[in-house]
Amino acid sequence: MHTAPLSPAAPPSSPPVPLSALARVVRSKNAGPTQLTLDLFFHEAAGYERAAASAALQADAVAGLYGLAAGEARRFELPALQALKFTLPRRVVAGSPGDGDVYGAQQHGPLLGVEI
């Protein structure tokens, strides 16, 4: 899981970079059958700070990314771990007919392309 940083985090004035260049872990998983939780772990503190301050990773922006209304996503900041976490309601209760991801482990995609 520990890989070398791809690049040092750029100062905030620099052009946007994709989240995938700053984060070493971008994952999703159910938190029980009714909620989905997204964990982002960054390579280093500067990348975390930059991501945490970015407009694209505010709670409502992430809600929008997942087709949810403002106020539906909760954000948690864990600077000591260089991690951000978002918890969202699932569209379908896990495992009900029509659900496409019972464990919720493949819902991280929309985050990968976020520009920071």
Added chain:
Amino acid sequence: MHATQRLLQSHRAGAGEPLRVLAASGQLGYGIPEPALRRGLERQPHFIGCDMGSIDPGPYYLGSGTMAAPPAVVRRDLALVLGAALEARVPLVIGSAGTAGARPHLQATLDLLCEVAREQGWSFRLATVASDVPAQTVLAARREGRLQPIGPMPEPAEDDIRACAHIVGQCGTETLERAFATDPDVLLAGRACDTAIFATLPVMLGYAPGISLHMAKIVECTSLCCTPGGRDAMLAKLDPEGFELESMNPDAHATPASVAAHALYEQADPFEVEEPQGTLDLRIARYTALDAHRTRVEGAGFRARPRPTLKIEGAARVGARAVLLAGVADPVLLRVLPEVLAAVEHKVRALAPGPWQMHPHVYGQGAVRPLPAAQRSAHEAGLVLEFVAPEAALARTVAAVFKQNLLHHGYPGRVATAGNLAFALTPSELDAHEAFRFVLYHVMHDAPLDEIFSVQAHEVVRGELH
């Protein structure tokens, strides 16, 4: 005297050595890695705990009463931990028997446990805890406003609750204490709170609930809190001020960062963890490296509740399920697939009427999550069409009729006039068990815990249950 009393009479929190807790498995039945278990046993644990259940695999297991883990491997794992615990003469605690922890799961696990004991000629005292919650108890709680959904769980109608095939409650430390009071060598519980498996004996031995629950919360996943994470046995050494974590796999390291990060895993809130007995506050927890392999944890806060809450889970049958598997590799059809599926469904409703539902999963075009148009596959897609009907015969009939009508459906611009689908399998429509859904994922307040959880003491004599 049996293993529980031996432990309770020989150990006291703060009076001598730390308590060594061996978490042998976080998912009993999928193959306990043996080298790490052996290393753990060499450390002379005071008790061995295994978690066997989870809600993750979905409502089918709770609803149908079947185990997710293959019985042959469950048997193997039970033989390993039972043999180890009896030889070391220490308690063995297994929680959430048979994946979902309802009566049929508890019974199936008990049968395998006795089968192993019969083969080996083992005898021991056993306590079982049944975790089934009567629908009437849930209905009463609902009417009295004591039922609270966890997350955005739809409000269940009374008939939905009555229709649940199984409803279970996650027993907590208060219930496992009652079971340990019968002095078992082995405690086998139906649906149990993961933390209760590992925290109950520490609490009975005088360790504070907060620290015991925090330790339990981490070790119930064995070495998942390490880097790299894994399924190897995990040892916790508990003292009145905190606990030390050490993986029994020498290559899986419990570091302050990896242990602290584990608080995020599958957890809606990384700071506050709700347990039946109260709320753990992890904001103030401290993680310190003892060396490159071991971490010490201290200082989590704990706010006890006056009365324990009860988390309940219930699953109801939706119907029988059949699936149709096919590929589409025609670029014209891929552009209009949603419209074509809707048109074929309309046709099939007339040909095979009945109360069936169809749920299309179009892989390559957003089956896993909604995809923007530019990312949808234009050259090949996989179809899993899910049909659910009250009877298996109808689900299968609809799948077959749907297949033939989709295969030969004409649509504007069609050039591949010989057939719309590629089949990898014959037959390409398959029976796919029964479909269930979660109706209950709720917290019940002021639950009659002693009434709900039935504790039974047995003697197992060379595999025969008495």
